[in-house]
Amino acid sequence: MLNNFAENLSPGNVSNLVEIVKVTKIYPPDVVALRNVSLRARKGELIFLTGPSGAGKTTLLKLLCRQEMATKGLIEIEGKDLSALGDNDIQKLRQRIGVAYQDFKLLPRLSVSQNVAMAMEVRFMNPLDIKERVAELLAKLGLSEKHHKPAGKLSRGEQQRVAIARAAAGSPLLLLADEPTGNLDSATTALVMNLFKELNESGSTIIIATHDESIYQGTSHKKFELRQGELYQV
Amino acid sequence: MKFLVFMFMQTGRNIRHSWGVQLMTLLTVTLSVLIFSFFFLIYTNMVQAGLKLGEGLRLTVYLTAQLNPAEQEEFKKKITDFGRVEKIIFITPAEAFARLGRQLGNDKDVLDDLNPAFLPYSAEIYPHKDIKTLTRIKEFSDFLKNLPGTMKVQYGQGWVERFGHFVRLLRFIVIISGTLLILTTMFMVSYTLRLTLYARQQELKVLRYLGATNSYIKGPVLIEGFTLGLFGSGLGLGALFFLYQWVKNHFGATGFMNIFEFSFLPVSNTAMILFSSIMLCTLGSILSIRRLLKI
Ligand SMILES: Nc1ncnc2c1ncn2[C@@H]1O[C@H](COP(=O)(O)OP(=O)(O)O)[C@@H](O)[C@H]1O
Ligand SMILES: [Mg+2]
Numbered sequence: 001m002l003n004n005f006a007e008n009l010s011p012g013n014v015s016n017l018v019e020i021v022k023v024t025k026i027y028p029p030d031v032v033a034l035r036n037v038s039l040r041a042r043k044g045e046l047i048f049l050t051g052p053s054g055a056g057k058t059t060l061l062k063l064l065c066r067q068e069m070a071t072k073g074l075i076e077i078e079g080k081d082l083s084a085l086g087d088n089d090i091q092k093l094r095q096r097i098g099v100a101y102q103d104f105k106l107l108p109r110l111s112v113s114q115n116v117a118m119a120m121e122v123r124f125m126n127p128l129d130i131k132e133r134v135a136e137l138l139a140k141l142g143l144s145e146k147h148h149k150p151a152g153k154l155s156r157g158e159q160q161r162v163a164i165a166r167a168a169a170g171s172p173l174l175l176l177a178d179e180p181t182g183n184l185d186s187a188t189t190a191l192v193m194n195l196f197k198e199l200n201e202s203g204s205t206i207i208i209a210t211h212d213e214s215i216y217q218g219t220s221h222k223k224f225e226l227r228q229g230e231l232y233q234v
Numbered sequence: 235m236k237f238l239v240f241m242f243m244q245t246g247r248n249i250r251h252s253w254g255v256q257l258m259t260l261l262t263v264t265l266s267v268l269i270f271s272f273f274f275l276i277y278t279n280m281v282q283a284g285l286k287l288g289e290g291l292r293l294t295v296y297l298t299a300q301l302n303p304a305e306q307e308e309f310k311k312k313i314t315d316f317g318r319v320e321k322i323i324f325i326t327p328a329e330a331f332a333r334l335g336r337q338l339g340n341d342k343d344v345l346d347d348l349n350p351a352f353l354p355y356s357a358e359i360y361p362h363k364d365i366k367t368l369t370r371i372k373e374f375s376d377f378l379k380n381l382p383g384t385m386k387v388q389y390g391q392g393w394v395e396r397f398g399h400f401v402r403l404l405r406f407i408v409i410i411s412g413t414l415l416i417l418t419t420m421f422m423v424s425y426t427l428r429l430t431l432y433a434r435q436q437e438l439k440v441l442r443y444l445g446a447t448n449s450y451i452k453g454p455v456l457i458e459g460f461t462l463g464l465f466g467s468g469l470g471l472g473a474l475f476f477l478y479q480w481v482k483n484h485f486g487a488t489g490f491m492n493i494f495e496f497s498f499l500p501v502s503n504t505a506m507i508l509f510s511s512i513m514l515c516t517l518g519s520i521l522s523i524r525r526l527l528k529i
Contacts, residue, residue: 067443088447095445105440121243122446124236166444 016079017043017174017205018064023073025059025229033059035229037073041174041207046200048216049209050234051226057209058102060226061176064207065097066090077174095123098167098204102178104159108152112143112162115151119169137165141191156183164192168199175199175206181215189215237453244454245461252430256462259426263419263466263515264473270408270415271474271507275499277404282497284401291371291394295378296385297355300326309357309381316377317370318362327353354385419466419511423459423518431455431522452523459519460512467511471504 018041025034033056041047049057062068063075066082075082077093085093098119106115113134120130138144141161146154151162160183167175177196181189193215200206210216216223223234249256301309301324310322325333331350335342361374371394375387431438441451478498499507 065443091442091445091447093445094443097445099443101443105443107437107440118441119444121240122441122444122450124240126236127239127243 015042017041017045017077018207019074019076019079020060020063021074021076023063023070023075025056025063025068026071032229034063034070034226034231037226037229037231039224039231041205043205044200044203046196046206046221047208048219048221048223049207049226050211050213050216050223052211055226056229057226058178061099061178061207061209064174064176065094065099095170096173098170098172098175100160100164100167100175100177100180102182104163106151106159106162106166109150111148112138112151112154113147115162116166116169119166123170125170133169134165137168137195140195141165142188157185157188160184161188161192164195168195171199171202172204175204177206177208177210179210179212180208181210181212186214240450241453241457244450245457248430248434248454248458249461252433255426255429256458259422260462260466260469262422263462263511264469266411266415266418267467267470267507267511268473270411271471271499272477273404273408273411274503274507275474275478277401277408278499278503279496280401280404284397291361291389293359293361293371293375293378293387293389295357295359295381295387297357298383298385300355301383305383309383312381313359313378317374320360320362322360323358325356325358327351327355330356415511416514419463419514420518420521423462423515424521427455427458427519427522455519455523456516459516459522462519463512463515464508466515467508470511471507474499 018039020037020039023034023037024032026032037056037060039047039060049060051057059068063070063082064077066085069083077097080089080093082090082093107118110118116134116137117130120133125133135144135147138147141164143158143161143165146158146162151159154162160180164177164180167177175196180192180196184192189212196206196208208215225232225234306324313319313322327350330353331345331348334353335345338345359374359378361371371389375389378384378387438451475498482496
């Protein structure tokens, strides 16, 4: 067991941003969501994580932002073992990971721009820069008209794009998108994929969990498939 | 600097989010400070007045007979052995008679047919500042009563005692209202802020997911507590000052305000009340976030 760990570790290799080694996740009492999963993401990579509903995609993303803890195995980001991080370090790490949640996790009473700005405010970014960045992102995602609307009053497709804008806002080191096009038509899907491409080109590592074939068909990026908690490279 | 800007922005947002409850809390703090400082103001003025009256306080010992100089020296010595005195003056019936005449002013002709000898010889004892407490004066008077040659001791007992009771009652009220002030400010603030935190649970969860640090979440709550304390006590003391001015302008000329100098709380006391209210409210906000959920 220890030997296997050692083989998979590559200390000193800084270009490995995410290192998942033989991770198993069991939800109490006995739901095995992930089984012995290993995955490596280098800096600047874009990875598609596919698989049917219930395969464990969301669980894997949750492990990466320490919303859940692995039952077994090792998860490292930038060489840091997530299970060993203290409370403050986790928060510092979360500031650099943008997550577009499957269920959005927006604050319905706050305006669209406030929702997006929050991700940058927790990092104490300059208020003027925040304003500029919010406007830029909302324009790119076709939400320019919605700045002041409460997020709860938007359609699901619009809420989904707000969640994506918030995840992308701080130009994160790592962007995790969970079914980002689940509620979008093909035109807005294209807007979202363009944004991801831009971010990726400017250095963000991106992991997209999806069962929407149209967005990963014929792509040159890495594809993995989860099937009942087990990971296969495609 | 940027940190502070965000703290204040976030604080403003929190307050706007639940301004109704916050306003109620602010008024509660204001009212408690007003009630406490009102009684405190009266108390300090009474104590001040008591000190002033005490300055003129003297014990009069009526003697059975005149003392010759040697006896006077012995009398003085016995008294100074018992307690410190400012001075001791011996009064002859003639001197007492003249003083009575002065006190009667225009009515002094009623004394015309009287012989000064009907007044007894007496000694006036002015106790030292250090023994101006009521019980000490009483002890002093008991001691003097038992001296040989003493007929009677007088010092305005009834008045002094009643005044002492009044001051003690005031002190009791000040302590009660001070305790109330502590309870209301601290617990009311911590209770309110905890309520608003529960109302913001979803927001706090999202903030945690976005990477907000503990200080980012707790800082604004502390500032809220501080602000409630500052404005609450500021308004309370302000209201008291207006009340004081109003009373002074309306009743200043008539009677009781002239008996003794009625003055506002000294700056040091005002600052103390302000400072402790702020501390209490901040402490309340610390209590409210102490058990803040970890996500
Ligand atoms: N909090 C949870 N408690 C128990 N079981 C869970 C929990 N979250 C997910 N699961 C289960 O784990 C499995 C994987 O779920 P999930 O990661 O959401 O899959 P996907 O995102 O691929 O649809 C499913 O069987 C799901 O029912
Ligand atoms: Mg899912």
